[in-house]
Amino acid sequence: MRELKDHEKQGKHEQEEKERESQEKEKQRQHELELARLRSSGAPAAVSEGGPKTARSFDKCFLAQRKEGEDMDSCLTAFENACEMHRVDPADRLQFLTPLLDPEAVEVYSRMTGAEAGDCELFKQALLQFTMKLVPNLLLCLLLVVKLYHTETADDEEPQPPKGPCANWMGGAPGYPGHNGLPGRDGKDGKDGQKGENGEPGEPGPKGDTGEGGAPGTEGPRGFPGIPGMKGEKGEGAYIYQSAFSVGLTSRAPVPNIPIRFTKIFYNEQNHYDETTGKFHCSLPGLYYFAYHLTVYITDVKVSLYKKDKAVLFTYDQFQKNNVDQASGSVLLHLSAGEEVWLQVYGEEEKENNGVYADNINDSTFTGFLLYPDVDLH
Secondary structure (H helix, E strand, O other): OHHHHHHHHHHHHHHHHHHHHHHHHHHHHHHHHHHHHHHHOOOOOEEOOOOOEOOOOOOOEEOOOOOOOOOHHHHHHHHHHHHHHOOEOHHHHHHHHHHHOOHHHHHHHHHOOHHHHOOHHHHHHHHHHHHHHHHHHHHHHHHHHHHHHHHHHHHHOOOOOOOOOOOOOOOOOOOOOOOOOOOOOOOOOOOOOOOOOOOOOOOOOOOOOOOOOOOOOOOOOOOOOOOOOOOOOOOOOOOOOOOEEEEEOOOOOOOOOOEOOOOEEEEOOOOOEEOOOOEEEOOOOEEEEEEEEEEEEEEEEEEEEEEOOOEEEEEEEOOOOOOOEEEEEEEEEEEOOOOEEEEEEOOOOOOOOEEEEOOOOOOOEEEEEEEEEOHHHO
């Protein structure tokens, strides 16, 4: 906004400077015009020899004024020859030319603009054009004089009676008006007129169809908690499916190649683990988690986790003398109803791979529980 105001101020300042220069030029032109009129009524200007001269030193040779009826072109040619002979500066020639001219030529100078009035060459061209325009005007005046003479001569002659076969008869009645002529061709289209004013608002139109829904807006702030609703009716109780066990070993060196019987019960609420057989019996189909942690002592241990007469997990631990080791494993298994899972020692020789151990301060445990029941149970 500030740049726009500065630009407007600068443009206004430039416009004022141009107007001031134009006024000064017009004042200078009026001054020169007044000097020309004063000089035309007094003595002719003078020139002197010896280089470019000004109006003050133009005083030794006289220039003749334009004679009445003299050709303007011849007058200007004589003036140029005199200025060249006396070496008058071209910028000063105009102020010496105007006193030599008649009032009509001075009137031509007064009609020129400020910029043109200061140029001697432009002033001479304007004088020549002015004289060329006078020739047609003189011819036109001559023609008018001849026309008036013949008109006055015709009025002085006596009127003569009409000649012809119907000279003594009365004139006939006026004829009927002619038929209307054919319409003329259409004229050219006129220019477009100016833009009219805005009309008054029209009546509201009918309601349009419902537009398409816009995009979802941003989520608003969270509102205040509502009033608590009425207490609902009592529903049916949800049945919770449970199946879990956790047992430990009470005897050392179990028999290999048969299920290890964990007889120390930590948890067996649903009785899905049978301590007499050492097997877990699946009553609820679903996904189960099984894990075992065994104490290894005296010899190496090789154990397997079985599902339905098939080993699915193997664990081997090499015993270090004078130390007690740990062997462990865990797995997720999907069981169907009726399938069984157990843990047993595998190997051909009974003593070489049967280092599973338990006593009053060392435990070997076996654990399992249901994670997710199958969906078709609901």
